[in-house]
Amino acid sequence: NPWRKVGSNQDLVPGGSSGGSASAVAARMCMGATATDTGGSIRQPAAFTGTVGIKPTYGRCSRWGVVAFASSLDQAGPIAHTVRDSAILLKSMASVDPKDTTSVDIEVPDYEAAIGKSVKGLKIGIPAEYRMEGMPGEIEELWQKGVQWLKDAGAEIVDIAMPHTKYALPAYYIVAPAEASSNLARYDGVRYGLRVPGKDIVEMYENTRAEGFGEEVKRRILIGTYVLSAGYYDAYYLKAQKVRTLIKRDFDLAWQNGVDAILTPATPSAAFGVADQDLHADPVKMYLNDIFTVTVNMAGLPGISVPAGLDSNGLPLGLQLIGKPFDESTLFQVGQVIEDAAGSFDPDQWWG
Template identity: 85%
Template sequence: MTDLTNLTLAEARDGLKAKSFSSTELTEAFLGAIEAANPKINAYVAVTGDQARDMAKASDARLARGEGGALEGLPLGIKDLFATKGVHTQACSHILDGFKPEYESTVTANLWADGAVMLGKLNMDEFAMGSSNETSYYGNVVNPWRKAGSDQALVPGGSSGGSAAAVAASLCLGATATDTGGSIRQPAALTGTVGIKPTYGRCSRWGVVAFASSLDQAGPIAKTVRDCAILLKSMASVDPKDTTSVDLPVPDYEAALGKSVKGLRIGIPAEYRVEGMPAEIEALWQQGIAWLKDAGAEIVNISLPHTKYALPAYYIVAPAEASSNLARYDGVRYGLRVPGNDIIDMYENTRAAGFGAEVQRRILIGTYVLSAGYYDAYYLKAQKVRTLIKRDFDLAFEAGVDAILTPATPDAAFAPGEITDPVAMYLNDIFTVTVNMAGLPGLSVPAGLSASGLPLGLQLIGRPFDEETLFQVAEVIEKAAGRFTASRWW
């Protein structure tokens, strides 16, 4: 039998249905792969082996009775931001030490209801704040990819770096992830995987540790466009516990695959040609345009004039919401507590010890922009800019554009410690933050390799709640570019 961990999620699903192997065999193969690789890649912060075996056994029984769900018996990894009942849920922060919730997030509950198997919790930037997975309390994740002829470690992107690395290293069939400013699409691009941030409100945020509530959205990272489509169908739902989740039918995303893109209008925004963009990113973008043109799509040049304000506006809105959301971590009810002379002393000691440097930086920025005298100058202005960014996209879609094609990241993966300036690190999100500010769906699909042999991704941006078109167009790029897999060194 071939190595089961190399299967795509769709292939594993079909294999289970055909009884070529059992969920127990599949799960054991992944647990073995994790045991061998995780000391080097650090993708998992908690492995739930016994639970996975029990879930696989139950799945095999349901499959035998012909009662299998859409994800029956398929082993997945879960980002440490999703509450999993009785299992390590710490947002990879010291301040949540020992926290095991008594409840299940809506997204993971949907996955288990469809028969998926949980392999464990995946590493991430602390509280999802980071673009390289270097801010995790549990140490940085190592990208399964290496430059040609080099054994230097590289970052997998962030904040969902553990999710992307686990998928790229075949340590799960697919993974949950979250995206506040690019945290699904950027790591997907840097690891040769596919990731989609759905429209804001498509997936429930209930039970997901909050970073910036008006920007956060859950989505999948997987090996292929088809795998992402299968996972999103199960993850998405309306939820009375999350009033921002939208009561719209969840389409069968997989059914959108294979449809022709002939006649679709693909927008190319002039403003995404940023100063200093590497030539290979521009070449990749032109290649993507050519593939879509060859497939019958119409390419139209568009303008999104407020794009240049998106990054500064995002780094006001997101920290402001973070400073409010993270106020609840105070050492009183759960997690870390560092004693002090009085309660104020205890708060200060706990937060100083519990939060890492990047989280502290964003709390300080957020508290500053919300403070008296600065609220109007910063936060209110950023919200006005956000409205203008959304209007740019609205006008493009009203003019008949079906999807927008841009680069996913300004460069390929870099080495840990290579970027030390916070502003330089924030620039990694330059192509992705606009999508969160406007609440739109965005998908990253692998499209080529850099000169040094590292994966590069293209981003597709869609109309609100039109993830189907993104899957349809992304599959055309995927078929033209081919799949990209890392050479095994671990």
């Protein structure tokens, strides 16, 4: 992460898993970058680095060429410096692709045309369930600032209920590893990728998979294999899919009640130090960073993270907007209001 806490040289995480893209954009190494988001991997790094990241609607962009993690959740999108830049990038990325059967053949609007449009009369939902226990005061304060900015711009703010939000994270960490376990089974050293020799084919499989995957990937494959195994499939995977349907229904009800977009925090904290937390000892702590973002993937909706302020250590914080299916234009329209009110954020150039 190119950002540093005020008065500190500590290395900070850039967020995952598109942290490389977000860091490159934040450090002004490029104007924009492609990224992928399965449970928040565009929006969380964007929030941690003071950049704009949009995860489009499931099926809006082709995933051809992306290593599949969780096929029903993965989506490609851009990370850029500004809302306008991300709109321009998404216009180029969005398309139907015969090589990706999940991509949707819907006309791609001119997203840039939404920038600067008035939000007067738009209904913005505020879900009470995103006020998590133990959430830092700075995050709540930023959220309220965002509400005020949108109100001042003429939007109508309404409280909404998303009762199944609390089940999103556990359901996500069943669905995603199950699909990862299935998708990553093809990396066995036979047809492509790494191959580590062994005395027979079974040992070659074992050696290849042991060396070719990192600790966290192995953990997710093991969790996924377990929840898909006989006797556990119904208890875990099937139940998680039912929860997913209920999460989607919460959003559907909000849209039916006239809500145009939903405003939430993007992350429960600013970027933390690389050495701050022993995430290998307590991976659940790491998974909790996805608390505000996974619902969007579970429901297949578009979501954007826009930089909205700095915390007490001078680190960027983002606000997230969630939209209706294939209504990214509204997210750019509303996101621009937040950007105009908050301004842009760049790290001090301590390198080079």
